[in-house]
Amino acid sequence: MVTYRIDVADAQAHLFELTMTLPRPESRQQVSLPVWIPGSYLVREFARHLSGLRATQGGHERAVTQLDKATWEVACEGGTTLTLRWRVYAFDTSVRAAYLDANRGFFNGTGVFLRVHGRESEPHRLQIGRLPRGWEIATALSAAPGGGFVASDYDELVDHPVELGRFWRGEFLAHDVPHEFVVAGALPDFDGERLLADTQRICEAQIAFWHGGRSRGKSPRAPFERYVFLLNTAEDGHGGLEHRASTALLAARRNLPARGSTEVSDNYVELLGLISHEYFHTWNVKRLRPAEFARYDYTRENYTELLWFFEGFTSYYDDLFLRRCGLIDPARYLRLLGRTVTAVQASPGRQVQSVAQASFDAWVKYYRSDENTPNATISYYAKGALVALALDLSLRRDGGSLDAVLRRLWDGSAGGPIGEADVAAALEAVGGRSYARELADWVHGTGELPLQELLAAAGVAWQSQAPSMAQRIGLRVSESALGGIKATHVLRGGAAEAAGIAAGDELLALGGWRLRRLDDAQRVLRPGDTAELLAVRDQRVLSLSLRLPADASLGAPVQLAPAPKPNAAALALREAWLGR
The missing domain is CATH 2.60.40.3650 (Immunoglobulin-like)
Incomplete structure (x- = not known):
């Protein structure tokens, strides 16, 4: 040993x-x-x-x-x-x-x-x-006789993070499986009981999703004996990493629920979505995983084109489970989904790189973002989630569902490695037809997803919102409290690029008016007008000519909402998807 x-x-x-x-x-x-x-x-x-x-x-x-x-x-x-x-x-x-x-x-x-x-x-x-x-110890590792912990092999050892220190801890059962929740760095008014109750609802729903609901008085059997959430809270931060029987989480303290408050704030929903995402990974990537990950090689990159499925589909289901658990209503879920649509639509890189390519290139692109990232790549999380949405709504029109596809993949592989051919076969078996064209176009291609049409058929209204000045000219900026405006990303094909703005430029004035916030420029220029823009680059003041487009050149914000009077078929599809 x-x-x-x-x-x-x-x-x-x-x-x-x-x-x-x-x-x-x-x-x-x-x-x-x-x-x-x-x-x-x-x-x-x-x-x-x-x-x-x-x-x-x-x-x-x-x-x-x-x-x-x-x-x-x-x-x-x-x-x-x-x-x-x-x-x-x-x-x-x-x-x-x-x-x-x-x-x-x-x-x-x-x-x-x-x-x-x-x-x-x-x-x-x-x-x-x-x-x-x-100090205390928290981990999902198995206790060893005589003290310490034991793992069956090296892979299991390194798949169990360990938290040390003084922290809050609570427990609950989800379908008879013990779950522990550890929170480090929480403020004194943290409502641990509420966090436990809401997390329990998520866990029970996901166990039932993968293994069937309670029948004959018996609970569905999860693929682990015990599960541990390790949440570190800080002034700011967000992230999570999945493991076979635990997850390490990072969140801002303001995202925790406070005692005496029943509000479901956006911050708290963000935390619950993170919890849901990492817990779903317990099945989708830790067990059901790419064939290339059947055995990890710790010495080098491990390439796969399937992160759109394992990360993207998990990103689709994370907030969807908040809806299924009753933690948010359909309208709120659709607002969250609209943000994902907006983020993808505002990324010119979606027309350059497919989500399959984005998966393969994760090692050199996703975690190494720079000023050109939105123009050259697409997130396999965000667009992968929209591919899942498009497939789910298509399957539901064909009499199936993405739920059934995932369960078929789980049962067919015994929760083991799979390839894209397995995904294609499961789609065809559930939907009753081949989805090869959809996979070719949506996963390996760079065309637009038919989301507006699919959502309309599900009784969801697609509403384009008024764009900000940055969205109108194809620019991303950071703004300081003192009034400084700095360009961080210049989007391909936008008015900002045509004007010669570069990432790192400080924007000073437009049409003779000092800019304190970029949105103030919409009070200076009317759509179709052109004005002088003063910018600073490398200590030099530049005079640029900026034309304000009539419309958002790279996609206006999208808001999704339940259509007020859908027809009977659309209402039935929406209720089957999101519940009543």
Whole structure:
């Protein structure tokens, strides 16, 4: 058995100390640290935070040779147990790596545990050393006899994040499965009972979705014995990372529900949507997963064209489950859906890159956004969600549903790896016809999705809203409280690009009037007019000519709402989709 011990070496210096013991090592034993963490598709080079690697056998030092950026080889003698020691700098507040200070500790195994080559399939044990007074441990790892935790192999070990510190914790049952919720950094008025009750509704609905509702007095059986939510709250931040029996979450404190308030604020809905998203991943990507992820390669990129399905479809269902649980009404759900439509419509990159390409390029594009990102790429989360919407509404017109497609994929693969051919076969089996054309156009093509037509057939009204000045001219800006306006993204084909505005420009005045907010420009110019725009670039004042288009050049905001008087067929479809 491979055994690890992790200690708080110096909380103020943000240092964990790791010790690993390995019986019967190879004579040239290799170890390495993963370069990425499953669920976040970017080579993050965790080894840059590792230092001081030393090896001993029987109290004698052994030579350690670094072979590449994240791999080391130890010259061992005989079969004596090998002991490795190293330190990890932990000051990443995201859900992807490790963090340590005087108030809190957190780590993912991919950022701290060296992988022993050739021994990955053996049981791995984790011991957590002495902690500061009052600190607790939260993780979904199984408790080991005699203390600590145990995993069946390396993959399982690193798929269970660990939270350390003083935190709030609560529990509930969802279809007889124990669930624990841990919240770090919450304000004193945090309403934990409300969060537990609402999360329970989400979990019960999703377990029933994948495994059928309660029948004959028995609950549907989830694919885990216990589940843990690890939520860290901060002044600002948002994110989540799925694991096989837990999730690490990051949210702003203002998103937590407060005692004495029954309001379902936009901030709270955002948190519930995040919870729903990561919990849905327990099935859709952690078990039902791309064939390319049947076994992770921790040393390099793991490419797949299917993130539009695994991330995009999960993004479709996250808010939809809030509706199904009764946490939001149909009108609010449609407003949320309208924001996704608006975001995709406002991205010229949707006409350049398909969602299949976006999935494959995630390693070099999605997590490395820059001023040209909206023009060159499309989010496989956002457009993938709209592909799911389009397929769901198409299937419902054909007598099926996307729900049935996902359950068929789950049952047919026993919750295992799948490919796009499996998705196509499930669509055809449920819908009664081939969806090859839709997959070719919507997934591998860059044409527009027929959303307006499909939504109208489901009794949903599509309303274009008045665009902001930025949307009208194809520009994204940041505005400071002191009145500074800075261009962050210039969208392809817009009036801002035609005028010669570049990302990074500071916009000063238009038509002789000082600009404090970009929307003030609509009071200076009428649609179709042209005026002088003063901008600053690299300390130089530029005079540019800006023409205000009559309409939003790159898509006006879209608002979706229940149509007031749909026909009987549209009403029936909408109620089957969103409920009454």
